[in-house]
Amino acid sequence: MSSFVRALERGREMESKTVPGPILLLGAPGVGKGTQARELVKIWGIPQISTGDLLRANVARGTSVGKVAKEIMQRGELVPDSLVDEMVALRLQQPDTANGYILDGFPRTLGQADWLDGRVAAKPDSLPVIAVSINVDYNQLLRRICGRRNCPVCQTIYNVYVNPPKQPGICDVEGAALVQRADDTEEVFKERMRAYGALTKPVVDHYRDLGRFAEVDGDRPIGVIAAGIVAAVERLRQ
Numbered sequence: 663m664s665s666f667v668r669a670l671e672r673g674r675e676m677e678s679k680t681v682p683g684p685i686l687l688l689g690a691p692g693v694g695k696g697t698q699a700r701e702l703v704k705i706w707g708i709p710q711i712s713t714g715d716l717l718r719a720n721v722a723r724g725t726s727v728g729k730v731a732k733e734i735m736q737r738g739e740l741v742p743d744s745l746v747d748e749m750v751a752l753r754l755q756q757p758d759t760a761n762g763y764i765l766d767g768f769p770r771t772l773g774q775a776d777w778l779d780g781r782v783a784a785k786p787d788s789l790p791v792i793a794v795s796i797n798v799d800y801n802q803l804l805r806r807i808c809g810r811r812n813c814p815v816c817q818t819i820y821n822v823y824v825n826p827p828k829q830p831g832i833c834d835v836e837g838a839a840l841v842q843r844a845d846d847t848e849e850v851f852k853e854r855m856r857a858y859g860a861l862t863k864p865v866v867d868h869y870r871d872l873g874r875f876a877e878v879d880g881d882r883p884i885g886v887i888a889a890g891i892v893a894a895v896e897r898l899r900q
């Protein structure tokens with residue numbers, strides 16, 4: 663049996679054994695946090711909470727949060743902690759988070775990490791947070807970000823270089839015209855990487871220092887990365 667198949671099977675085994683608790687997916691823009699979060703949702707049956715998706719939904723609905731966030735996001739900068747924390751707090755009140763949740767793109771600052779740690783510690787029945795950082799090198803990320811296209815209907819993610827749709831610009835599943843995120847340009851990518859290095863790298867160090875931390879190589883097939891994350895979480899939960 664190939665290591666790939668074994669890895670996938672190991673991922674599935676975890677489904678019934680591990681209560682995952684709160685899991686944070688950390689990593690630079692384009693490492694595949696969203697893709698991995700969706701894989702882990704299938705394995706563990708807990709929700710994905712993506713602050714980027716929540717913010718984009720607020721922008722699309724024209725809410726007061728969306729009005730503040732829109733231009734900040736277009737520049738590739740970070741939305742103020744207070745707004746993002748509040749959005750996450752509301753989402754964490756939903757009952758589907760009882761056995762755990764996958765935070766994708768949060769916390770991105772030490773302030774957000776402190777807020778989250780405090781919130782989790784205040785819930786006596788909650789398991790502690792586990793952070794997993796997905797690592798991919800800079801040039802690979804640039805290609806992933808600038809080539810990324812999404813289906814606006816089913817959210818399938820394509821890449822014009824490495825995972826193109828059968829017909830250019832058209833979703834294989836829905837037949838809808840694919841769209842590019844406004845912040846998926848080289849210029850904005852550079853600003854997002856700068857924000858990551860200055861503000862989010864310290865969050866990675868914070869969870870590494872606490873010892874509830876794992877790193878996975880994000881330059882591998884999707885199922886293998888997911889299995890690596892599941893194995894790391896299982897180890898850290900023992």
Ligand code: AMP
Pocket residue numbers: 691713714715717734735736738739740741742746766767768769770771774845854
């Ligand atoms: P993402 O989809 O995670 O790449 O996020 C897209 C953009 O949303 C980021 O470049 C930020 O402008 C904003 N954003 C997402 N999550 C956060 C967060 N936790 N804190 C601040 N800004 C965020």
